[in-house]
Each structure stands twice: as structure tokens, then as C-alpha cells.
Amino acid sequence: MGAASFDEFVHEHQQGLVRYAVLLSGSRADAEDMVQDVLVRVYPRWERLTPATAYAYVRRAVTNEYLSWRRRWSNRHIRPVGTDLPEEAHFDPARDEADERLWRLLRKLPRQQRAAVVLRYYEDLTDQEIAGVLGCRVPTVRSHVSRGLAALRSAIGEPERAWRNHG
Amino acid sequence: MADVEEELRRVLAERAADVRSSLSGPAIRARAAARRAAVRRIAPLVTAAAVLLVVVTALGLAGRGTAPVEPATRPVTTAPPTPPSVTERTTSRPTVTSRWLTTTTAPTSSRFSGRR
Incomplete structure (x- = not known):
């Protein structure tokens, strides 16, 4: 599994992963940030993953990221700028x-x-x-x-x- | 109950369907490469600091001489006598109780003999 397969994986699964992360975090910006952080960390280890287990592995990593104390701490220290944030726009x-x-x-x-x-x-x-x-x-x-x-x-x-x- | 679960499924699916993301593989790979480059840049500094810390600690311990070795040898010399003392304690307990019983019975028997 090389760079091409990684790009293919991202193209195929990024939507599903971000959607899953939105349901966890409640915010599109947080979700995209979380998925991107996880993929950046996963990429160096990409050679060790198989196509069959890659999605489950990344989904677990996203879940761990959501549950991690580090992210909770960083989220707690972000001050909201306003109520009309872009990520709220997709909620009808x-x-x-x-x-x-x-x-x-x-x-x-x-x-x-x-x-x-x-x-x-x-x-x-x-x-x-x-x-x-x-x-x-x-x-x-x-x-x-x-x-x-x-x-x-x-x-x-x-x-x-x-x-x-x-x- | 099934209706409620279906309701929850529907709401989650609707919320998820609203989400559009634009992550791309090359962008993530570029970010991963930048991160790795940053780590490589910092790695020699971190290694040097770790080596320095080990050297300082070793020198600090060496400066104290052989004092830490002495307490380690003491238990070896004192260790053999301790197991017999433990066994003596366990075996002496029944003898102590038996003595106590004999000393308590002796005065009562003498009192009876005295009354008689």
C-alpha cells in the first residue's frame, strides 16, 4: 500500500469518516480537523495496513481521537467566535x-x-x-x-x- | 422500541447526509511530510538533551561514591537469620497457649484442694 492507495482510500472514505466524526463531535470543523489529524498520523504507517482493515483502523483512530484527553483539553480552550460559524450552516x-x-x-x-x-x-x-x-x-x-x-x-x-x- | 431505534437511525443518517467534506490525499500526505520533517529537525536536539541528562545523572550518582552499594549488601547478610525466626514464632504459639492453660488450671485445682 503506497501513496496512490492512500490517495484512493482518502478519496473513497473521507466523506464517510468526516460524517462519522460529525456525529461524534457535533461540528463539521472539528470533524474535519479530527479526521485530518488522524490521517496525517496514519500515513507513515500506511504500508503496514491492508485494504481490508484500513477503514476499521482509521475509524478506530478517529474514535480514540474523539475520546482522547488531549483533544478534550484543546477543545476546552477554544473560545467560540460567534453563533454563525460555517459548520452550523449545514443544519437546517x-x-x-x-x-x-x-x-x-x-x-x-x-x-x-x-x-x-x-x-x-x-x-x-x-x-x-x-x-x-x-x-x-x-x-x-x-x-x-x-x-x-x-x-x-x-x-x-x-x-x-x-x-x-x-x- | 424498534420505532425509536429507527427514528434515531433516521436522524443520524440525515445529519450525516448533510455533511460535505473536501479532504484530499495529496494534501494530507504533504502535511504528514511536513510533520515528519519538523520531527527530524527537532530529533537531534531531543537526542542531545536526553544524552546530556543521562550523563549528568550518571555523574551525579558516581559523585556520591559507593554509598548506595552498602545498603544493598546488608539484606544479604541479614536475610538468612530471618527465616528461622519466623518459623520459631509460628511454632512457639501453640506452646505459649498450652502453658497458659496449665497455669490457669493449676490455681483452681489448689483452691479446691484448699477448700477441702
Whole structure:
């Protein structure tokens, strides 16, 4: 795997990776920054990756980057310039109110829970695969997903009893 | 429950579909090369600092003489006597209790004999 295959990988998967990162971070600028940082770090090791595992490897690296203390620290020290940032432009203000509320609640979830929910309901991974990405045990994944959904249920208006059977 | 999960799937898919990114492989490779060049530029400085630190530490320790060696030899000389002392303690416990029992029974028997 050389430079050409790296370029091909970026061309093919950058959209999917940035979309995944947007769902994690909630901001397009952060997502692009995160994916770019990860790809810059991955490129020197590109020769060691196989085409079959490259996407999963980079996705895991993006998740780790999102969960890392270093990024949390750097994000905490950035002062917002204004409310009309370019990354907010792709959110339609006329979107359904329930969807907006769900999205806002999703952004408030703890990072591990949010990553587990996104991996389950966007990337369609199994508990085992999510455990591999997050580097935790399967029961922990179930707990993250269950708690994440329980926190989101108010936005969708589902009664609490219905969520207890999840898993 | 399935409806809620479907709802969540739909919202996540809609949000993701709105995102358009413009990352390119050559740009990322260029940035990686620049990063590597920066690391290569700093590497000799970091290596020199690390070597200097090791040398200073070694000289500092050597300046103290053989003092750190002495405490290390002490436990070797004192170590052999300790295992027997541990075994003595464990074996002496039953004898101590048995003595205590005999001394307590002796006065009671003498009292009985005295009353008689």
C-alpha cells in the first residue's frame, strides 16, 4: 500500500469518516480537523495496513481521537467566535423540532455513550465490534447504549418501560 | 422500541447526509511530510538533551561514591537469620497457649484442694 492507495482510500472514505466524526463531535470543523489529524498520523504507517482493515483502523483512530484527553483539553480552550460559524450552516433551522431536540440531547451525552450510540445506529456495528472500537468489554458497550438511549428517550417521547427491554 | 431505534437511525443518517467534506490525499500526505520533517529537525536536539541528562545523572550518582552499594549488601547478610525466626514464632504459639492453660488450671485445682 503506497501513496496512490492512500490517495484512493482518502478519496473513497473521507466523506464517510468526516460524517462519522460529525456525529461524534457535533461540528463539521472539528470533524474535519479530527479526521485530518488522524490521517496525517496514519500515513507513515500506511504500508503496514491492508485494504481490508484500513477503514476499521482509521475509524478506530478517529474514535480514540474523539475520546482522547488531549483533544478534550484543546477543545476546552477554544473560545467560540460567534453563533454563525460555517459548520452550523449545514443544519437546517426549519428541521423538525423533535429531530432538533434529539440531536441536541445526543450532543450532551457523555463521550463514550455517544460513541457507542453512533457506532450502533449509524455504523450498524454489533456489540462485539463496538467493544473492539472502544476498547472495552461487551457488557460495558450494552450499558453505554442502554444509558444513551434512556437519556434520548425523552426527546422521542417513548415511555421508560419500553426501554428497559433493550439489549 | 424498534420505532425509536429507527427514528434515531433516521436522524443520524440525515445529519450525516448533510455533511460535505473536501479532504484530499495529496494534501494530507504533504502535511504528514511536513510533520515528519519538523520531527527530524527537532530529533537531534531531543537526542542531545536526553544524552546530556543521562550523563549528568550518571555523574551525579558516581559523585556520591559507593554509598548506595552498602545498603544493598546488608539484606544479604541479614536475610538468612530471618527465616528461622519466623518459623520459631509460628511454632512457639501453640506452646505459649498450652502453658497458659496449665497455669490457669493449676490455681483452681489448689483452691479446691484448699477448700477441702
